[in-house]
Amino acid sequence: MQTHVEHPIAGVVYPPAARAEAALASGSWIATTVGDALRASARRHPQRAAFIGEERSISFAELDEATERLGAALLTSGLVPGDRAIFQLGTTIETAIALLACFKAGIVPVCSLPQHREIEIGQLTEQSGARGYFVQADFGTSFDLPAFAESMMARHASLEHLVIVRGERAGAASLQALIDGTPLERARERLARESIGLADVLSFQLSGGTTGVPKIIPRFHAEYLGHSAGWMRRYRIDADSRLIWSLPLMHNAGQLYTLIPAALTGVTVVLMPRVDIPRMLDLIGEHRVTHALSIGPIAPQLMAYPDIARHDLSSLKLFSTLSRSDTLEAHLDVPCSNLYGITEGLLLGSPADAPAEARHGTQGRSGCDDDEIRLLEPGSERAVPEGEIGELCFRGPSSLTGYFASPEANAQSFTTDGFYRTGDLVTARRIGDALYYTFEGRLRDNVNRGGEKIGCEEVEGHVSQHPAVADAKLVAMPDPFYGEKGCIYIIARPGMQAPDVQALGQFLVGRGLAKYKCPERVMVVDEFPLTRVGKVDKPAMKRHISGILEQEGKP
Known part of the structure; x- marks a missing residue:
């Protein structure tokens, strides 16, 4: 089967054709697209529950129909295969529908998180050239994501199409309205006019790095299906298995472990929003x-x-x-x-x-x-x-x-x-x-807070902009629930008092940094420990804060 790219995206490093053909021949890639895999699963298991959520369940037949309608509606609205769309959605059935609809239409989700703010979304938008933007209206109660999305669209000219998920907002398209407004037969006819290649980009995933610039990882249809199938084989997961997921569905792990297995084999997935x-x-x-x-x-x-x-x-x-x-x-x-x-x-x-x-x-x-x-x-x-x-x-x-x-x-x-x-x-x-x-x-300098990689260099750069901070170094400290949290060592400016955790968090969030990246302990020091060659000794800082936590009875 041909592995050529139907909708090339400038800046993507595509797998060489020889590698793709060899992967297809060995079965490491699966010779279909995610959209066609879902269609096949819906034919095999039309009445089986695909996703079970807190408020409702959706069968494979219903999932296939909803994603057909939404995918066609997105194309009708002006998006085209190869366009990118920022995703700030939680773990819900609507998120699964939105992702799978984009996969069918050839629209590439940029897998961000609802917790990301001006810095992260701004960088991702500029890097990806995203034209679409999906946000969840009811994610949390303390932050208005639709209003935030509108503010980002005002700043970034490439963003043209806003889709509100689990809610409505004047001047924006509602996910449910897009689905309801597109007849099924017309949707299938519209999608049939678009050819999606096995090596077309499926999604833009994000790498947890050590700097403030998020690195984007393109994943491809046949490749991602094969990767997920390999994980299923390793864990003895088959069509009759049932999975549960309560972490972000945007994550690579969430999609490989739950979303793609459902589309590929008809596995039932229980989704928890938290x-x-x-x-x-x-x-x-x-x-x-x-x-x-x-x-x-x-x-x-x-x-x-x-x-x-x-x-x-x-x-x-x-x-x-x-x-x-x-x-x-x-x-x-x-x-x-x-x-x-x-x-x-x-x-x-x-x-x-x-x-x-x-x-x-x-x-x-x-x-x-x-x-x-x-x-x-x-x-x-x-x-x-x-x-x-x-x-x-x-x-x-x-x-x-x-x-x-x-x-x-x-x-x-x-x-x-x-x-x-x-x-x-x-x-x-x-x-x-x-x-x-x-x-x-x-080897890399980051904090792994519950699976979210926090680049130390990024946080240090923002903390150092505080008027009372002369220099700052972030290290990982052990935490019984999250595995690691961030501890910031601060050298204060002469005659000034370093901010405490609350004040520093307010400062960083005000700069547009995601809240989960804010340090959760502040240590004020006169100088940083140095190695014998004069470099900052972060391992010594980690040992220091670990010792303090042990003394406090907080392993």
Whole structure:
């Protein structure tokens, strides 16, 4: 089958044709588009629930029809295949409809978050050249996202089409009105006129980086389907499985683990708009969920929840988490395994029937046999011996071929033979006849707050603009729920008092920084610790704040 690109986007580094053809031949790519995969699933399972939400469920037949109507309506409104659209939506059935409709129409979602503000949305809009903008009207109660979207559209001329999800606003299109106003047969005829290529861009995902400029990762139709299918094989997920998801559906993990499996195989997915541990456990029992996954705060909150025994978890075959799966397994009495994932294209995990030493002592192995993994000495291209720590580097059918419109980042991100450098340190461990990989730490300077990567350099730059701050350094401090939070070390200007956490947060949000990026502890110092070669010693700062937390009884 042809892998040519129907709707090329300037700035996208497309996979070479030879790589795409080889991936299709091996099954690492799936020879269809996401839209056609959904249509096929709807034919196989028309009355099966596709998504079960807090307020309603939607069958595959209903999902297919709603996405046909919305996709056609978006094209009729003036968007065209290859156009980009900013997405600031939560985890709801409407978000699934909006994403899948864009996939059918060839419109490329820019997978932002509702928590992003002027800085992030401004940068993403300028980078992507987005013309569309989807926002959720009822996301939270303290911030008016539609009004924010209007203000961003006034600042950025490329933004022309505003779609309000779960609400209405004068002068903007309502998602529901777009669906209702488009007859099904006319919608199908309109979409049939657009040919979507297997290697066309499906979505723009975001990389968690160390600077303030978000890097955009293009993902492609056949590639993304194959990547998700590999994860499903690794976890023994099939069409009769049931999944649950309570984190952002915009995330790469949310789409690969729930959205794409639903479209591809007819899996039923339970969606939760927010993390609520007792409710999650109730839903697992009520809907006979078979697989659950934790990135960020879910696993720690589960381990702190004392009433596990009152919930029926008998349907659950596997619970996957970033780390500490042995402790979680003992608490839930359900098979648990560690995992690793990076939006640039590698997923590691272990199924329930893997040896305990693999599930608990490593992050697993890839679900794609064509993935190549190397562990290199940091800063070199020399491989480390098996069992020693090295930088995780990989190349494969779903690996990044280049960040969007970012030649400088691309020049720094790959080895000379095309392996992506993750900046993560791992060891390789042989269990049986397979190599498994254990996460050991990071080379890159960021804070991983519940799965959201916060670039230290970005936050430091904004904190240093405070009139009372001479210099600032952000480090990760341990947190029992989020894994890490940000602690900012501040040197105050002479004669001035450094801001406390609340005042600093107000200052940063006022500058347009997302609230979740604001430091959650301030340490005022006279000077930063230095290494023997005179560089700022961030590991010493991490040890310092970790010691203080231990003294305070906050491990």
